[in-house]
Amino acid sequence: MSLNLPPVPDLHDPALAAALRHKIDRKTVPHGALGRLAALAERLGAILGTTEPRLDKPQLVVFAADHGIAARGVSAYPSDVTGQMVGNFVAGGAAVSVLARQHGIAQTVVDCGVRRDFDAAPGLHTAKIAPGTADCSVGPAMSAAQCGQALANGIELVKGLPGNALLLGEMGIGNTSPAALLTARLGGIDVAEVTGAGTGLDAAGIARKTAVLREALAANAGATAPLAVLAALGGFEIATMVGSVLQAASERRVVVVDGFIASAAVLVASKIAPHVLQRCVFAHRSDERGHARLLQLLGAEPLIDMGLRVGEGSGAALAWPLLVSACAILNEMASFESAGVSDKA
Secondary structure (H helix, E strand, O other), rough: OOOOOOOOOOOOHHHHHHHHHHHHOOOOOOOOOOOHHHHHHHHHHHHOOOOOOOOOOOOOEEEEEEEHHHHHEEEEEEEEHHHHHHHHHHOOOHHHHHHHHHOOOOEEEEEEOOOOOOOOOOOEEEEOOOOOOOOOOOOOOOHHHHHHHHHHHHHHHHHOOOOEEEEEEEEEOOOOOOOOOOHHHHHHHHHHHHOOOOOOOOHHHHHHHHHHHHHHHHHOHHHOOOHHHHHHHHHHHOOOOOOOOHHOOOOOOOOEEEHHHHHHHHHEEEEEEOHHHEEEEEEOOOOOOOHHHHHHHOOOOOOOOOOOOOOOOHHHHHHHHHHHHHHHHHHHHHHHHHHHOOOOO
16 A cells, blocks of 8 residues: 655654753752653653643544444444434534533544435534445455545545644444454454453453454454554544544644544554654543553553543543643743742752
């Protein structure tokens, strides 16, 4: 698959890192007292290339699509729910919609491949490849051309969005299955380790789901390179998200990663361009089995852990105020010198 993907160079800047560390160390608290908030502030400064990072016009994008593998009973809910939830997002009634509205985050919903069509509506963007992927348990989920188009759609989407922060969300009945498959294949992990309840399967349902996912891995055994794996095992919303992550990283936007499915997209993006991870802030640890293992694989320490399994980008929106606070601490908190406070014990 030959694609014109955006470059994602190394952000490592020793001088900037030293300046950020010095600025944090001079704040009017005991040394190290800001804990992980200091580390978050330093990361935001490194991403945005300044000792005075400011978050501007944050964009939360919910990537939505259906999955052929859902017909194999890997989800507790039917595929129709994907389209119904897209309507809920657009109407502002979903969990992520409430949280985005609360925190002043713009929400965009992208139809990447939902099985139904939608009337035009504010906040709804159409980038449909097809009405759902093929069943990856018997062959590739999408063709190389379809995967390439989804990546291109994600790239173009971000180019048209304002701001310097992208919050990742998703919706797609059955999409914990491709997330588990991508994690297993690209991470060299047994798929049983990362296969969970999704929308609410019981133990027997999880066992059936695991068996179907083993069929999918066997049916696509020849797919080993990142883009080939994405085409064979991913979903239209995941592939579109990968393109958006690559473009956001290329533009030095802060990428706020939600749960299991968004993290799987970031895993794929990082296999294509490893420095993507320098631009990522991992919002939370999902309660979906597999996410903790995937975060470990990515070397990521999420900001919060509240047992969420909602998806949608809700964890990213919930964690957003921590990023705002980290910038405020760096920019507004007095130093020992400016406050006339002794830094000697």
